[in-house]
Amino acid sequence: MDKILRINMSGSNGPxxxxxxxxxxxxxxxxxxxxxxxxxxxxxxxxxxxAENKLVIAPGLLSGSAAAMSGRISIGCKSPLTGGxxxxxxxxxxxxxxxxxxxxxVILEGKPKDGALFKVxxxxxxxxxxxxxxxxxxxNYDLVEKMKTEHGEKIACISIGQAGEMKMSxxxxxxxxxxxxxTRHCGRGGVGAVMGAKGVKVIVVDDADTQMxxxxxxxxxxxxNKAFVAGLRKHPVTGEGLPAYGTNILTNVIxxxxxxxxxxxxxxxxxxxxxxxxxxxxxxxxxxxGKGSATHGCHRGCVIRCSGTFYDKNGNFLTxxxxxxxxxxxxxxxxxxxxxxxxxxxxxxxxxxxDTIEMGATIGVAMEAGLAKFGDAxxxxxxxxxxxxxxxxxxxxxxxxxxxxxxxxxxxxPVVKGQAMPAYDPRTVQGIGVTYATSTMGxxxxxxxxxxxxxxxxxxxxxxxxxxxxxELSRNLQIATAAIDATGMCLFIAFAILDQPDTFQALLDIIxxxxxxxxxxxxxxxxxKSILQKERDFNTRAGFSSKDDRLPDYFQNEKLPPHNITFxxxxxxxxxxxxx
Ligand code: SF4
Numbered sequence: 153m154d155k156i157l158r159i160n161m162s163g164s165n166g167p168x169x170x171x172x173x174x175x176x177x178x179x180x181x182x183x184x185x186x187x188x189x190x191x192x193x194x195x196x197x198x199x200x201x202x203a204e205n206k207l208v209i210a211p212g213l214l215s216g217s218a219a220a221m222s223g224r225i226s227i228g229c230k231s232p233l234t235g236g237x238x239x240x241x242x243x244x245x246x247x248x249x250x251x252x253x254x255x256x257x258v259i260l261e262g263k264p265k266d267g268a269l270f271k272v273x274x275x276x277x278x279x280x281x282x283x284x285x286x287x288x289x290x291x292n293y294d295l296v297e298k299m300k301t302e303h304g305e306k307i308a309c310i311s312i313g314q315a316g317e318m319k320m321s322x323x324x325x326x327x328x329x330x331x332x333x334x335t336r337h338c339g340r341g342g343v344g345a346v347m348g349a350k351g352v353k354v355i356v357v358d359d360a361d362t363q364m365x366x367x368x369x370x371x372x373x374x375x376x377n378k379a380f381v382a383g384l385r386k387h388p389v390t391g392e393g394l395p396a397y398g399t400n401i402l403t404n405v406i407x408x409x410x411x412x413x414x415x416x417x418x419x420x421x422x423x424x425x426x427x428x429x430x431x432x433x434x435x436x437x438x439x440x441x442g443k444g445s446a447t448h449g450c451h452r453g454c455v456i457r458c459s460g461t462f463y464d465k466n467g468n469f470l471t472x473x474x475x476x477x478x479x480x481x482x483x484x485x486x487x488x489x490x491x492x493x494x495x496x497x498x499x500x501x502x503x504x505x506x507d508t509i510e511m512g513a514t515i516g517v518a519m520e521a522g523l524a525k526f527g528d529a530x531x532x533x534x535x536x537x538x539x540x541x542x543x544x545x546x547x548x549x550x551x552x553x554x555x556x557x558x559x560x561x562x563x564x565x566p567v568v569k570g571q572a573m574p575a576y577d578p579r580t581v582q583g584i585g586v587t588y589a590t591s592t593m594g595x596x597x598x599x600x601x602x603x604x605x606x607x608x609x610x611x612x613x614x615x616x617x618x619x620x621x622x623x624e625l626s627r628n629l630q631i632a633t634a635a636i637d638a639t640g641m642c643l644f645i646a647f648a649i650l651d652q653p654d655t656f657q658a659l660l661d662i663i664x665x666x667x668x669x670x671x672x673x674x675x676x677x678x679x680x681k682s683i684l685q686k687e688r689d690f691n692t693r694a695g696f697s698s699k700d701d702r703l704p705d706y707f708q709n710e711k712l713p714p715h716n717i718t719f720x721x722x723x724x725x726x727x728x729x730x731x732x
Contacts, residue, residue: 186228212640216251313505368668424489481512
């Protein structure tokens with residue numbers, strides 16, 4: 153990856169493409185690349201939908217190589233949802249393909265003057281952009297079908313649905329999976345709205361006639377990759393639990409721990425949890441003939457394979473196996489215990505191009521406001537249809553939980569920095585509460601997944617119900633996560649590398665073997681810290697202060713059943729997270 157593609161949408165004669173060497177961004181990938189570019193080139197106080205904002209799409213450092221698990225793509229910008237810096241990442245095929253084509257980043261900047269919509273095609277011959285109004289208001293599924301017709305079946309697409317075109321703050325960017333379906337999403341923070349503001353509907357990537365990226369030290373790289381894969385296969389989470397049941401194996405686990413936010417975060421247990429659990433879901437998929445439901449990767453080179461395929465009652469493909477966060481957001485959080493309804497909503501989110509976490513939290517807030525009854529799946533589907541149609545109510549909902557709560561006068565709105573909390577209540581899983589409060593991204597479980605140590609006993613044990621030890625836990629995980637997000641590695645490798653020193657060493661050796669320069673654990677920590685410092689600095693310049701590193705008051709005032717406790721980490725302790 154030796155070049156950056158810039159597409160200036162403000163060109164006087166239409167969009168202008170240019171390719172440049174990496175320069176100051178040499179050696180960066182994934183989140184390290186996106187956050188460096190946004191931090192250096194985007195004015196922190198600009199409007200997120202303005203010409204000044206930039207959308208940065210970056211494969212991970214190891215993407216496009218033979219390194220297992222290395223196909224995550226990062227997309228960064230100033231977020232329309234939080235007003236701060238944003239990095240959202242996704243699986244799917246585009247990262248591997250862009251990397252093989254030699255692009256370390258694609259940067260969309262400026263803004264088209266006349267609201268035209270464009271298609272970008274990137275292949276071995278270079279990049280081209282063309283206006284194409286026939287793409288207007290297509291859902292992601294129809295859009296990808298059209299791209300298949302025009303460009304063949306060996307492509308990958310990075311695209312937005314109707315929500316991105318309408319510049320909704322909950323809009324995602326879809327990445328196609330190995331079956332060329334738009335099921336993988338850079339979901340969080342409204343990155344889709346920024347792509348919509350740039351007037352780019354789809355980026356078609358075609359890596360035909362390109363080679364896999366070669367390591368500098370092939371022998372070391374190969375041996376390390378072998379040891380790394382063996383380590384992933386022997387860990388109970390990455391070798392057994394995730395492949396068998398997908399991420400939704402967590403429903404029963406988190407529910408039993410009393411940390412499963414139910415009815416808009418008013419209880420920690422959901423009585424219908426067993427009906428939507430990973431075990432139930434896997435059984436149903438197998439009954440319906442879901443071939444490969446237990447062993448499915450979202451991109452080439454995944455060996456954990458936590459994904460699957462969800463078929464409807466007639467045995468037809470409906471969506472990918474809905475992930476834990478999605479099942480929670482549209483399930484327990486809204487009191488819905490119908491897995492078929494949840495899967496249908498997942499398909500709608502993917503098609504409209506919406507973040508499932510933000511939309512589930514938003515519908516939960518709407519239910520608290522009385523727009524629908526908790527448990528009413530048909531009503532939830534109708535609300536989501538309004539979003540896709542862009543009705544006035546739909547536009548409110550499509551701008552997320554914070555906007556919806558404000559419009560309908562709801563006090564209990566589970567957001568930090570304007571972004572909805574995911575599927576773990578911070579009163580019962582206090583480490584994740586620290587991450588929600590202090591992450592540069594707003595409430596985001598993936599920024600520092602303290603659930604691993606609080607609940608799953610991975611990387612040690614820290615009592616989830618007590619404030620002690622949570623700041624240090626979250627700090628260390630946030631640093632490690634930022635570094636992993638730079639490599640293009642799926643975050644689920646963390647289960648194995650936290651528990652197994654030899655698997656962590658294998659990861660270091662993969663990176664060292666690829667670059668030709670030995671890497672130590674200290675180097676990884678330094679990388680993670682530098683990413684977080686850039687992001688935090690951007691947010692400070694955008695106007696954020698310690699008052700933004702807080703959970704909403706009700707998490708301190710309202711006891712959560714069944715443990716009947718509140719969030720106990722003090723403001724003073726939260727302010728210590730970034731003291732490194
Ligand atoms: S483990 Fe799951 S999310 Fe990660 S790369 Fe594999 S299929 Fe994708």
